[in-house]
Amino acid sequence: MDKPNLPDAAAKASYWRHNLGWLAGLLVIWFLVSYGCGILWVDQLDKIRIPGTGFKLGFWFAQQGSIYVFVLLIAVYVKVMNGLDRKLLGGRAD
């Protein structure tokens, strides 16, 4: 049962804690760009124009920007979790 290279309880707990920390951080950004910039503050942001284009900033967030940020958020999470996996498993990927 006991395999020498398996992570101990503390390492497992730390893995889960880090996971939750990143989740919370990324979901806050997720909320701010979509519900924040795209919905709640859209009218205020619409007073600003993205220089060189016809886009009002709030409108751009609602129909374009939020989607780009969503893709980035998942990309960051993939990278972070692959790193956490390697750390937990002593250099091996999941």
Next chain:
Amino acid sequence: MDVRIWTYVLVGLTFAIYIGIAIWSRAGSTKDFYVAGGGVPSVANGMATAADWMSAASFISMAGIISFAGRDGSVYLMGWTGGYVLLALMLAPYLRRFGKFTVPDFIGDRYYSNLARFVAVMCAIFVSFTYVAGQMRGVGVVFSRFLEVDVNLGVVIGMVIVLFYAVLGGMKGITYTQVAQYCVLIFAFMVPAIFISFQIAGNPIPQLGMGGEFQDSGVSVLDKLDGLSEELGFGAYTEGRKSTLDVFCITAALMCGTAGLPHVIVRFYTVKKASAARTSALWALLFIAILYTTAPAVAVFARTNLLRTVTDTAYSELPAWFANWEDTGLIAWVDKNGDGAIQYSAGPALETQEGDPKFKPYFRSDEAGEPLRGEHGERLLDNPPTDNANELYIDRDIMVLANPEIAQLPAWVIGLVAAGGLAAALSTAAGLLLVISTSVAHDLVKKTMAPDLSEKGELVLARCAAGVAVVIAGYFGVKPPGFVAQVVAFAFGLAASSFFPAIILGIFSKRTTMAGAVSGMIVGIVFTGSYIIYYKFVNQDAEPWFGISPEGIGTFGMVINFVVAVLVSRATPPPPPEVVDLVDRVRLPRAAFGEEDSGPVAH
């Protein structure tokens, strides 16, 4: 070559590819049939997920909806993409580690109860049928509009194709055909968009062209569209009309609903490991984002083109596409002020015929079946005109379907749009049918009614269930019940208010008990369901509660579900130790327990 021949060639070619793939990827075991053997590469799974997700509605209707709704259309753009962040971060990797075949499997095991499993199976089947009926109809509509085949014959052709590769190949066949279908549909969506963006704004990238300037006048496209829309009484395109609270709730219901839809979740069971589930969620959203960031640009260009073409133009001077699409009933004109020119402004132009749930134009024809025409050559209508100034009825689907013609693109582009629409509808239909057949064969029969069914027997049963589901879906496609369009709100609201909280709590809160999860799901569904039924069917004219439309109420159902589940869980004894252990294992990579992750297992 003319449009008809191009359409036949392109549709025939893509169908041949789908059938070829189906024969190459036959399923040999239940694992092949349910989860494609569990070894699909991340990129391929990402494409398949994208095709699975983007339905006839995304391809044909979404740009049109946005083009009529302006900024309010962003609820669909954000709602149907933001859910993937939740999926990738909070659902897909954990469910993949759990290592079974279906969502009801997880609910049943995590909440140690066949009752919970049964509730989940019923939700999965209901949600999938609601959805699939619309897809089959979409197939029929594309056939009838582009190939002048009868809608019902179109549905039957679609049924045969889906039947062939879903029954033969199961998830394996579906996955690889969906990869091909994604390529077809994205190509078909992007080509006209790039052409039009280049024509109007001189920029081949629609996402940038949308914020650009007209090539001829140097005026900003969005400013011009705002101006035109305001002049005609529609209100500025880039400003919202729905209340902030309503937009917030609809977006949240769509996001959480997306993350809780069984045909989307099950796609993440087909990859090798949890890390691959994360990567394929990234690919999926990237592939979806290509279409979803282009759609608002198409909406802007199509709307601008339309307003510039029709406003105050004499009927006799309109381009040929107007009469073509008039014949299909997607556009209609009634000369209210008798000046022979089209006045387009806010408000419905025509009354809905009595007994119809939704507006439909009825064109008059003589006894020989020849259409009756007015003095300018327009088709005459039975629908009485309304008393406002608007003379034009436009179906929103025309924004994508007729876009290539309005922009005077070559014939092959028009054929391509037909092939793309079919790819979008077929891929989604197949994915949903698989969920239905899996739910019946695996969750209902194997897991609850006849546990000693052999694998071979289960595979036969799954194939039969898929066959029966195709026939039922086809029937709904031929005879769509009047409520289909209205129950789509149900699918998302239901998924958001039932599955989503149950799965999230199942992973992130060990203390959640069977009683908590089941009572949460039931209260969530009953609340959301009764609100939607009341405002959609019983009392359509009632002022909704706090101004929240039925599409957005799933958000409240979800919050109520969470609250009830947590409170009831506190009041009931904690879950047994083996369930706590199960949750621990789902949270960490399998290798941390010295186990190999060899993919989902049946028993």
